[in-house]
Amino acid sequence: MKAKIGIIGGSGLYDIDGLEGAEWVSVESPWGAPSDAILCGTLNGVDMAFLPRHGRGHVHSPSTVPYRANIDALKRLGVTDVISVSACGSFREEMAPGDFVIVSDFIDRTFAREKSFFGTGCVAHVSVAHPVCARLGDACEAAGRAAGVTVHRGGTYLAMEGPQFSSMAESKLYRDVWGCDVIGMTNMPEAKLAREAELCYASVAMITDYDSWHPDHGSVDISDIIATLGANSAAAKQTVAGLAPRLAGPREVCPCGCDRALEFAIMTAPDARDAAMLAKLDAVAGRVL
């Protein structure tokens, strides 16, 4: 199988450079409209599909990003590997603004979002014990370092609902008690949905601030975030470009098992499944239905 790389660009990343045959493609999904059209093309012979998570012009808030439609649309386009590039706050002194963290785990504190493709009529339970793909993480780490960025391999990302930033008490709780490393508002339920859709998923967290815990940095401030995002944008685009050669070549079965997540996950008996639900699941779960 050939790889097709899907990039979900977060705050400050609304397109990517250098795609050959670049074209914005509108994809229809039974899960609603995706955040935007998807920029498709090739980079070093590798098929790429770029989706701005908040839409061009930053239309969708973290709570209203159509996460299910986005993952479904990428799968419908034939994407095999999804890489998120996101802005985040840091809970660690050594993870400084401008650095990238290759996320290794999540704590999901979001509560106002649809979190599954499955439900009444077709129930499934996938494992997210290891929510990111180490194979994709390797490629992100190497591409980030080659772009000259300080890259930290591994870190727990606290996904909060937002859109307001955390209070100082919350910031200290996540840092001191829960041991989180970075905080953002969007990687959940995105990572869970990618797993349900049997897509490999990795997250490059671009640090923009120290949230609100750091005694020397005061409270997180959106104008500082925007300035850091602007300064990081070239490195982010270079990192994305560096993924193509690292993920080129035949796409083997994923050693982490991401692409077989649904193998034994569906609980609803075949004769009890809802036909309308199955129709919606054609792209996400067609392999096992």
Ligand SMILES: CSC[C@H]1O[C@H](OP(=O)(O)O)[C@H](O)[C@@H]1O
């Ligand atoms: C612009 S600051 C807050 C906003 O930025 C991050 O978005 P994304 O993850 O899509 O880069 C963060 O999660 C918040 O949604």
Ligand SMILES: Nc1ncnc2[nH]cnc12
């Ligand atoms: N401190 C922070 N909290 C939540 N999301 C963020 N995105 C960027 N910085 C953030």
